[in-house]
Amino acid sequence: MARMNPIGRNLLGWVSVVVFLAAWEILARSHVFTEFLLPSFSASFERLVEDTLSGELLRNLGLTLLRAFAGFAMGAVAGVVIGVCMARMPLVRWFFDPIVSIGLPMPKIAFIPVFILWFGVFDESKILMVAFNALFPVVVATMAGAEAVDRVMIWSARSLGASPRRLLFEIAIPAALPEIFTGLQIAMPIALIVAIVSEMAMGGEGLGGALMTQMRFADSRGVFSGILAIGIAGSLVVKAMELIRRRLLVWHQETQSG
């Protein structure tokens, strides 16, 4: 494997997915389960293509991604600001530390009923739910990154004439960027998950809502094709984050091994 060319190795990495899909197909066609319980991969994929062509899937997908990205952006901005402030201001740190250490591991999805109560079941409620969940990993990663900035680097900037007020944007945040981005990469899949779960719970359009509707109408092909769509969209978004990381952090050691 070590001596295989890069393309060959990339394809080989997908073997497990192919095996899994083949197993699904064989199992479905063996009629151990009914078509209703387990529609075949090919049938689900066909449905995926149909829904894509009709535009229905794209509208739902677009709505879900829009909510996920909007909430992600809010959580990311707030997370970076809070994280940096916690790293640099002892008072802010003292205040937020307990909330963050409780909030980070907590299954915050439990707040869905509260958000429905406070903000309703429409876009703002779903987006805020996403933001709330995406916030914590960004806070923690930013704080760790900004704290680890070498003091000698800060001194360097000061002795070259940087004012203390500029240090944050000119030194601390760029220096912490690899860690901050790691936080964003953790937050992104969370944003997608929470967007879909919120849609499932709150209803309306979007992939999550569509899945629940299809289930109620006993449309299992629709459900499985929706799951395929979520899987594909999710892995594309995660891949895109990786590419952005490589572009943004060209200067970082890790990105130079290739």
Added chain:
Amino acid sequence: MGMGGSGIIFDEVCHTYRPRRGRPVLALDKISLDVRDREFLALLGPSGCGKSTLLYLLGGFMPIESGSITTHGKPVTGPGPDRGIVFQSFALFPWKTVRQNVLYGLEKQGMPRAEREQRTKELLELVHLSAFADSYPSQLSGGMKQRVAIARTLAVDPGILLMDEPFGALDAQTRALMHEELLAIMQRSPKTVVFVTHDVREAVYLADRVAVMSARPGRIKEIVSTEKPAGAGSEFLQTPEFAEKVEHLWGLVRDEAIRAQDAAH
């Protein structure tokens, strides 16, 4: 020079590190030292004796808890571009290219764009890194990083230059070249230099005076004048005077190094 005295004056400066965990460490104990204006002073001493600490205090990076440091009669209260420093660990900005690292201080000075591009180009030529202007620090060797750090500090043309083992990561040839470059820069725009090194020959060759520090807690043990005859170049390295100074300083440093080792056991 002002009435308050010229150069740098350390007056009974102490420094204690107080780590969150563990015992306080007395790093400097009543350091008194005068560095004359435009003098090149080398600091020699065993590892851990407080050489970097002394530079950090002079740089204004850490509060001076007892005693005082003045430069040109003004007390040191914080960092400033009048005192440039080359750190032992380089402290380059890894997200900036070599060129952007050197430009940073010039931007802070508000130098016009064309002028600072020109100056950066000259400095990169000086340290033989023009070909790497667009590389990132993580793509450079230790010696190259060190030269970027030197160029970045020289760019803002500080009156006082603090250097913490600036040539430590260089091979012998590059080091000799850098010695000549440094001496040439001093001729063109004279500066007061405090230069930390482990290399006795380097200290004797470059400096006007060499201060030897004792093992921790750091004190000034002895100051040796190493003034060279006017206009002496690298041929000075071959003279008996040079060998004699090196021998004398070696003896002092060796004693302290042994004491530092004994203290560690």
